[in-house]
Amino acid sequence: MQSTKSKKNNKKSTLFVLTVFLILVIITSILVINETKITPEKIISKSFNALKEVDIDTFNRYNVSNITRNIEEKLNIDEDTISKDVYKDLLKACFSELQWKVTNVDEKKETAVVTIEITSKDFANLVSEYVPEAIALGYSNEEADQENLTNLLKEKINEIDNTITNTTEIHLLKFDEEWKLTNTDLESILLPGFENGLGSLLESQYNDYYGQNNTDV
Numbered sequence: 187m188q189s190t191k192s193k194k195n196n197k198k199s200t201l202f203v204l205t206v207f208l209i210l211v212i213i214t215s216i217l218v219i220n221e222t223k224i225t226p227e228k229i230i231s232k233s234f235n236a237l238k239e240v241d242i243d244t245f246n247r248y249n250v251s252n253i254t255r256n257i258e259e260k261l262n263i264d265e266d267t268i269s270k271d272v273y274k275d276l277l278k279a280c281f282s283e284l285q286w287k288v289t290n291v292d293e294k295k296e297t298a299v300v301t302i303e304i305t306s307k308d309f310a311n312l313v314s315e316y317v318p319e320a321i322a323l324g325y326s327n328e329e330a331d332q333e334n335l336t337n338l339l340k341e342k343i344n345e346i347d348n349t350i351t352n353t354t355e356i357h358l359l360k361f362d363e364e365w366k367l368t369n370t371d372l373e374s375i376l377l378p379g380f381e382n383g384l385g386s387l388l389e390s391q392y393n394d395y396y397g398q399n400n401t402d403v
Contacts, residue, residue: 195263213383226298226358227288229365237376238281240274249367256373261339267332276336279343281376283307288352297366307343307377308350310379316342350378 229248235243242254257277258265265273283306290301319342320335354375358365374381 191286221245224365225291226293226356226365227291229358230286230288230300230302230356230367233367234284234286238278238284240277248365249372251302251368251370251372253372255378257377260373260377263339264332265367268336269333272340276340276343279340283349284376289398296360298360300356300358301353302356303353304375305349305351305353306376306378307346308348308379309343309346309377312342312380315345321372354380 189387233245233248236242236248246252248255259281261276261280263276264272285305287303288300292299292301316339320338323334323338324367352375356372357368359368362365
């Protein structure tokens with residue numbers, strides 16, 4: 187027969203094993219919860235990764251504004267007038283160098299501001315290089331359609347070999363327990379230099395036109 191002391195030792199051993207087991211279960215549960223918790227920074231990664239893969243439905247899901255439509259307007263493309271493959275290849279070319287690093291997260295109950303360092307292709311010279319060739323293509327080929335122009339634009343984007351890194355804030359709001367990006371100017375963040383390049387081209391054309399007219403007077 188087991189002695190009373192032996193029985194007590196067995197009970198202690200069993201209790202110790204159960205305690206260790208419960209602690210491991212609790213730790214595992216906490217780790218799983220933390221891993222599966224959808225944080226603002228995870229939503230940014232999901233959104234940007236979806237854009238790089240041209241998964242437009244997922245990208246739009248995490249954005250309040252229709253950013254893809256804004257991108258199309260900036261690039262002067264229409265998804266309905268070009269093939270899906272050309273459209274997908276163009277956006278992949280735009281965001282092939284897209285990278286980001288979260289440097290700060292200010293999360294409150296329903297809002298969050300995430301500071302990130304975002305790196306992308308520098309689009310500053312795209313407009314000045316694309317527009318003259320697009321005009322020439324239109325003059326030389328009466329049948330030049332949107333798809334031809336889009337392919338030319340894609341070639342010019344693929345030729346961009348320099349990137350630019352900016353620090354910016356991404357604002358998020360919680361809708362039905364899901365974080366969404368609320369920046370209405372996100373396309374400008376994703377296409378750095380594009381607006382400046384367009385402005386420079388317009389200014390150059392303006393100066394050329396009025397400079398020529400002043401000479402003729």
